[in-house]
Amino acid sequence: MTEIKRPWWKNAVVYQIYPKSFQDSNGDGIGDIRGIISRLDYLEELGIDAVWISPMYCSPQDDNGYDISDYQDIDPMFGSLDDMEELIAKAKEKNIRIIMDLVLNHTSDEHRWFLEAKKGKDNPYHDYYVWKDGVEGTYPNDMKAAFGGPAWEWVPELNQYYFHQFSVKQPDLNWENPKVRREIYDMILWWMEKGVGGFRLDVIDQIAKEPDNGITNNGPRLHEFLQEMSRETFQKGDLITVGEAWGATPEIAKLYSNPDGTEFSMVFQFEHMVMDQQEGKEKWDLAPLPFVKLKKCLAKWQEELYGRGWNSLFWDNHDLPRIVSRWGDDGKYRKESAKMLALVLHGMQGTPYVYQGEELGMTNVRFPDISSYEDIETLNMYRERLDAGYKEDEIMKSIYAKSRDNARTPMQWSGEKNAGFTTGKPWIRVNPNYTDINAESEKKDPDSVYHFYRKLIRMRKEYPVFVDGKFELLLPEDEQVFAYLRTDSDTQMLVCANFTGEPAECQISGEWKEAQILLHNYADDVPECGESLQLKPYEAFILLKQ
Template sequence: MKREWWHSLTVYQIYTRSFCDSNGDGIGDFGGILQKLDYLQELGVGAIWLSPFNDSPNCDNGYDVSDYYKVIEEAGTMEELEELIAACEKREIVVMMDLVLNHSSHLHPWFLEARKDRNSKYHDFYIWKEGTKEQPPEGGGAFFGGSTWEWVPEVQEYYYHSFSVMQPDLNWKNPSLRKELYRMIQFWMDKGIRGFRLDAIDNIVKDGHGGNDTHSEQIHTYLMEMNQNTYGKSEQILTVGETGGATVEMAQQYSDPESQELSMIFQFELMGIDGIRSGNWDPKPYTLPQLKQIFEKWQTGLEEKGWNSLFWGNHDFPRVVSRFGNDREPYREKSAKMLAVLLHGMKGTPYIYQGEEIGMTNVSGLRIEDYQDIESVNFAEDRKKEGWEEEKIRTYLARNSRDHARTPMQWNAEKHAGFTAGTPWMAENQNYEEINVENSRKNPDSLFYFYQKLIALRRKNDTLVYGDFRLIEEENPDIFAYERNLGEKKLIVLCNVRDTAAEMKARYDLTKGTVLIHNDTESLTKEVWKLQPYEAYMIELLQ
């Protein structure tokens, strides 16, 4: 495998409007990120992925772009963005931009023209179908509820939208549209952007029946064309595509350097294991062996061809320690450390979502009217119409809502968690006096310094970056154990995912190994690997 500059770095995702507010308007901005760059440099990340900052009416928090060349006013100015990019370059931190290419805002000038006149050149920038007001075309449901088709009386046609009615899908069949998008990408590359996260990119091909064809070969054709015309011209650009419908075989093609499409993808098989935001949001039980099988499938599937992204969550999912760990004391930090070792010991590029490194949790006690996310609001409205009781709706929102990930970053114990001097756009989690960056940095044994150590290990340990993956004792119901092998070196990762002690028969004599990272004070024996609640090890052996 060709070694790339980005193979050993860790990416930090910033949800800008919730990260840090520098001007007191209650919304995070570029100035706030700039103020916290020393913090990110101390953590050790090699790239920051910024949530969408193009101009937008914010119907979906920026994932509805009304101007691809302008910066949204709440985030700052173009000059402030350029200052941020320059400051990151000095710190050797790559700035990644979130590109929304599947759809635009309903207020984008293209769409405003398209909906006026069938003969407009912009009409074919979107997807239209004949019909009557009473009889829409065939189609499934949109991701955010309702039909995928919306009637426009001015042209007596329906337009297609995968998400909200305020996010009309772009027509990738139109070469003029694609050319406009490529020109825009080059514009941002010229500004110094060195990475792109491509939102919902496997939805750009439609199935002709009111849905998206996420397994279409045409997606690869479009990505190759985009690569050749934009980011593929430079070896200094990192790309990751959001491809929720990808199989391992498709991921190989997406991220194989010979295919010249993407550096890597986000696939969501793990994200659906417990029913969170999938199907009808019903809870879905799962076992640890099932979790292991998903990781093993993707680790071995992309071992020789392609590259994995590693993540427990992002802005679209509840907080990792609340979802996969234990957010109650005394196990919040310890279980979060265990989850960090489990993930960061694998092959691929790790992504940290803001606040993950200090163990931020889901919010508790919210009322239905407190939720702001468009998906959560629509879910509640739809369930009310179906006759659900309010308490049941609250239970489902408390478990599934994207708002959990979007509460303000908790910097200190001051008012509004130090996020803003004004009134925050979303209320902070009330546990901020205990869980915050300032407290974490005061404690040398904190989760922050634990993440810092894991990030540093990846930068200097080739076995961690390139070693083959092999699962150990797949059927053990309590301990997730695996090894990484490269040449004469072997890494062993042991993680107890339970709040009770667990053990397994020793496969190797780890008393002769070097402990790279550990979240407890207990020692292993030669014969048995006994782990305390949420205990985790990464140990290096010479073979």
Template sequence: MEKVWWKEAVVYQIYPRSFMDSNGDGIGDLKGIMLKLDYLKNLGVDVIWLSPIYQSPNDDNGYDISDYKKIMNEFGTMEDFDLLLQEIHSRGMKLVMDLVVNHSSDEHNWFIESCKSKDNRYRDYYYWRPSNNGREPNNWTSVFSGSAWQYDEKTDEYYLHIFSKKQPDLNWENDELRKEIYEMMTWWLEKGVDGFRLDVINFISKVDDLPSVPGGKKYDWGGEFFMNGPRVHEYLREMNEKVLAKYDVMTVGECPGAEIEDAIRYGNKEGTALNMIFTFEHMDVDSGTGGKWDIIPFKLTSFKKIMTKWQKGLEGKSWNSLYLNNHDQPRAVSRFGDDCKYRIESAKMLAVCLHMMQGTPYIYQGEEIGMTNIELELEDYNDLEIHNMYREKVIEGGENHDKVMNLIYKKGRDNARTPMQWDESMNSGFTNDVPWIKVNPNYKEINVKQSLADPNSIYYFYQKLIKLRKKYEVIIYGNYKLILENDEQIYAYTRELKGDNLLVITNFSRENALFHMPYELQTVKKELLISNYDKVEKEQEQFILLRPYEARVYLSEDSNNCI
């Protein structure tokens, strides 16, 4: 397998609005990020991924861009960005921008122009359609609930918005639109940015004629007509040829609904499209047939099956993105671990399970100190998705308020968007003003200052994991093999490369678990590389008794294959 820097990197995602406020307005900003670069350098990460910082009216927290070449006023200026980029590079780190080109804001000049008349040159930059017998052009539903179409009285037509009505979808069939997007991407790369995370990039090609979902339902999810569409790979090859191939950059595409075959084409080893994609199957492991808000109990065997499917399916063919947290997901320690009694142990265990797999690991801000979910009053939530879902289920659907609030507590996106917890001072040291969203009340116990003062903290555990990854090739490039696939407590697997072997053992439960050593590993001499408990009993030849949420990684070396 070809060795390249982005496979060996560890990425840290920053949600700028919630990271660090430098000017006291309650909103994180670019200068605030600059204040914390040494913290990230000390952690050991190689790449910083910034959620969108472009000019935006903030209908969807920056994922609705009104000007791709300006910085959002709340975050600072382009001069601030240039200095931030310089400071990141001076510390030997790289910067990846979050780019949203499936849709723009309805306040983007392209859309404003397209609304003026049906023959405006920008009209075809978006999907405008006449009504269908007095109704929407088709029955697709928006990700944020309701129809995916918005009526415009001036021109008597509807425009498509897979997301919010303030996020009209861009029409990639238009050659001039694609040209403008490629020129904009080149502009950022010439500035020196080191790549892009491409938001819902597999939505950019829609099926011709935009047909309704069969079945006659008023609104229906139309994903089969716009996810992994007919020309998406053509567009990405063109993007690569026109822009990406000219620079040594990292690219990761957010691709809901992608399967193994799709991922291999998106992140092909020939390098003609993207480097890797974000898959979502493991993020739906606790979702029922009704989708995200249809929450079902977490089942470890299902999780192992999904993770193994992607580890083996992409092995030697493409590359995995490894994540359990991001700005759209609840906190992993609250979701897959125990955020009360075993918060520290389970946070470390989850880190071991993920970071020892093949792929590029992504750390989301606060994950490295074990930040948890939050429970707010409805009016204190900021996320558009939460309020739309509540309106649809409770106000319009008559469901129980407390039941729906419990869903929000578990799966709401604002769980990940509360301010970074820096210390025990007012507002967790994030701001000296009223924060744009409430700080988690547990910040006095869970914060960076406390973590840095404790040599056994989650932070230093992540630091050690990153150092191990940089030392041993087998952690990055080794082949993966699942063991004990039917065990509902233990997730264990091996990695192998050129005679070096890793044995990774993690207990996903609050109870002790007995790990039976596979026969072929019983007599192999093993070195304990890392564990999340201070005192580790020496393993027996045939079994290991694991404590709640315990994780161990063993290395057996036939040769010293270090990086």
């Protein structure tokens, strides 16, 4: 087998933790750092290499920690800086690196920089943010914030508006100011000295915004800023860095993830994750998944980044609904469809990300009414659409499908009270199906979703074709089957999956008849390889030829 020297993160599998919902150690109903430490054995057994943790910095929690008031301290709700240093050290003992979540587009309005900025136009921190002179009630332009309402907020003592792309409590930083950039770089270096293994950069494609010109993402100076940041920080360590870029195209992604290391290790792009919404509308405007289009989209990213960039592979994260409920079947075929989705994703080139509970096949939740929801985006949409005349049942249908709270219900550890997440009252309600879907029962079941993920993660390290193989989409127009080849100098791998709840036929070449069945998501029998394969609902497998 040809030995190839590659960056460690190309072989890695990353696990994402939403700390508020992962494990509570002190009974206050909120997950914390000591809770994460207590579950390091679980993460080690799963086989992952790094853990990306959503923000735990000091924050008023207007947007669940993505509104940071101090980049260099831990919010008391999660613990202390000492706890964080202990987590980094104990994870390192298990060969697990900790990836911090960096929010560099904006701060909280309670950050000391912004408190100073509001004191006067001549304050040295005033230009750390984006301001416009104006008249109250007459906005500088008609730009809207992602969480609803205008993107400008009036500050009467200054007779100015400040710009915010998200919540009104998240003023945008002014990256045009070199002092802002220097402060950020020094902060990143401070965390690197503490031993963190990398950074995930939130909405990083928005930092070079030009509000005067209506530009939010992919501004003219974006890559200049990113390359400067990389030179000043990331390139001084052996890190994994991933930029979240909702507006990325393959061409832009090649800049973000250039193999020369001038920007990031890889990119989070979302083209495949916005396909089940009505074109030109919001994520809440639901539409059936255009399966053929999805396959071609994924294939495009595989082919165009091959040898020229690096992708992140994901279905789930803290902002997205549970994939088994979204594109699988969270009822009759929950296990089979959760495994199928995992197999299709991990078989592609890129670094796979497993979001907490995804490895258990955790599902979306249907709370009885809006009072049980916590997410600011969900609550704002609910109010806006009620005011606009939408029917409540129509709004709730969108929430059940797409609310970020679907991913934020507590991790389901056991069938005990509150799913073993807390001894207190959880900050958000637990999904009632925790008695059936939980880590304790899945670890005992060799046919569980959990053990399937363990096999997939292990295979990535055993077979270089997962990392290095060239991608070729097969049966591009088939409306049920997702099939593709991965090929390197030693190995050919065939991935074949039925994406539907109906039987399907997969036409494959007879040369695969004697191939090794590497992985299969049905426990009871093995597919027979002939000129075609009869696939059961959500059936999927990997064949290997060496």
